[in-house]
Amino acid sequence: MQETISFTPQLTASPITGILWLIPAVPMVASGVIALLKQPKRRTASTLAIGSLSFSLLLSLIAFGHVVRDWTLGIATRETVNFTWIQVGAANVDLGWVLDPLSAVMMVMVALVGLLIFIYSIEYMKHDENFTRFFCFMSLFAGAMLGVAIANSMLLLFMCWELVGLTSYLLIGFWYQKPAAAAAAKKAFLTTRIGDVFFLLGIVWLFAQTGTLLFYNGGAGSLEAGALGGLLAQPAAWGLTAAGAIGLLIFAGAAGKSGQLPLHVWLPDAMEGPTPVSALIHAATMVAAGVYLIARVYPLMQAGALAGGTTTALTVVTWVGASTAVFAALIAVAQNDIKRILAYSTISQLGYMMAGLGMGGVAVGMFHLITHAFFKALLFLGAGSVIHGCHEEQDIRRMGGLKADMPLTFATYGIGMLALCGFPLLFSGFWSKDGILEAAMHWSVAKTPLYMLVFGALLTAFYMTRQVGYVFFGFNRGSKDAHESPEVMTVPLVVLAFFAMALGLIGTPAWPWFRGFLDGRAVGFDWHGFIEPGLLALMATSTVVVFVGIGLAWRLYGDQSPKPTEPDVLEAAAPLPWGWLRDRLYVDELYGVTVIVFYGWWARVAEWLDRRVWGGAVSGVAWAFGLWAQLNRFLDNNWVDGGFDKSCDELASGGGLLARVQTGRVQTYLRLLALAVVALALMLIWSSRA
């Protein structure tokens, strides 16, 4: 075992932490500016997006460098900047950001992968008329995702979390003219919302219990010892502590975002979006946000565990993760859409990450997250390149023989595929997956997840080889004039391919730098890492598994090139289970007859209530008012109007009477005047007499 030396914590904020907020803010501002651009301003839009993300990458690298330097000096960086957002009575709602190894690793990954995908998109989206809108959403996504990475507050994380959910929705439905895309966007939004409701409940509960939503706040944060102690002392239902229950609620949110088992159905449909979107959001970063979230709140998930033990929350995470890994890998075997295979593969790999978090800790899960981000982005961009080269064809049965037409895409795709399969020694996927398997081997609760994950690895190697065999080998069964993509698209592929291989170096058992970096302890280079008990045997086993998977698939699919109309080899051998897998094990149908039917029924009940009960009440009130109005009209016509008419008539006739005095003759008036004067004079005389 490596010697464990805890580094001294570093809490004062350095200058780079002070300006850390610029990392998400700059792409968000760029997104706002792009939103105001006119459609033909394509160059400005892409320049703004790429420029702002490059800036974020630069800052992220500086921050990362800062953390690494501290680490070499034996300091575990955890610098935070917190501020009060809202003050409600005695309670404060605080926001803030944190710079620690976890956030540093995450933001460098997001910015780097994002930047490569942005560059790739310039070419891929070249002919789309909504080019500026695309970059607006992508920039907003990048900003929000970087916000998730640096958040030091559950609330800030949740806001950014919802923002990435929103951009995911917008980008899946980017081609909203297609009904399938619009439906997929809606499905993604609603499915992840189910998880988010639980997540929000967890946040509220956490706030109610600890009075703060900050993760780290110099001892007063919700993930620090004081708050966790309080949470552990608080019992919740079914023998869980409050910490465990909140952890499970948060995990529900993470499961929604990361496509874990009950809520995975949206991710394959999300492939309706443009391929760079699939690569960035639905493979490399956003779906990994759930894994990152669990890694972030790991102290909460782990609270109360004895040494070497585990907690209920982590056990649940493990089982869900392992089941997802096998389940999705099974379905991936029988898919024919190039992107759908990768989508199920993503779900499966996310299951690996969750299982890795549950059994091995933050570093194990995060290492797979990082390596997966690179090779899955590579695979998606490679798939995009293939789709682009084959004139928007996505069915792998209508491809074939592309290794000659698209050599660079083939080479990089091959690297990505081998990394995903976990091909030994050279590829990053091998080391990260091996870390998870090793953690499963040492897990104290059960050995089943280990077997499940090994079986998953076999399936992974199988379906990836099947896909590569269909796409790149044999003869071309689709359009004849497939062409290699231009350099703007292939250069990001090459860069990603480099990382897909090189990243393995920082996580080998001999030099587990990544694990030491995240856990805050020193590591040295030591060959003896390999000869820990059981490890060599495990590596040998996984190697054998990978070779068996690749070999089997190669025997069945390599260079065979069946016609598109022919049934698959396995379908011919076992049509029934193949059909189950091809139809995605009927999960969508299951939801169709349970959740959807229930909601449909409920909607009908609500409609009936609306029409009959509420609508009836409203109509009743309206009818009563109508009656009242009729009564008023009657009174008006017969009483009020009559009175008015009568008085008007009287006035008119009185006027006529008086009008007779007005003869129009001046002398008549004068005569009247004279008479009046005489009368007045007589009155005066009379009064003086009296």
Add this chain to the structure above:
Amino acid sequence: MTPLAGYLLVAALLFSIGLAGALTRRNAILVLIGIELMLNAANLNLIAFWRYGPHPEALTGMMFAIFSIAVAAAEAAVGLGLVIQIHRHAHTTDLDQMNRMKG
């Protein structure tokens, strides 16, 4: 010196003559002349009451009379102007035919 009643009698006579003229004549101009006579009867009264009043040295009645004459002159001008306009419009100065203000 003639007693006050003498002046008042003359003024009353003048007023009555004016009133009779204004009431009986049909010609608008003659009616105006009658009105002028009545005004002058009033002026005569003003002067008489001033001279036989408690402060004959104060010239107040004279001032009233002068103002009254000036106003009467203006009034006569307006009245004559109206009569001329009516004559132009209706080619008559007969007041009995001018009854368009009848209610």
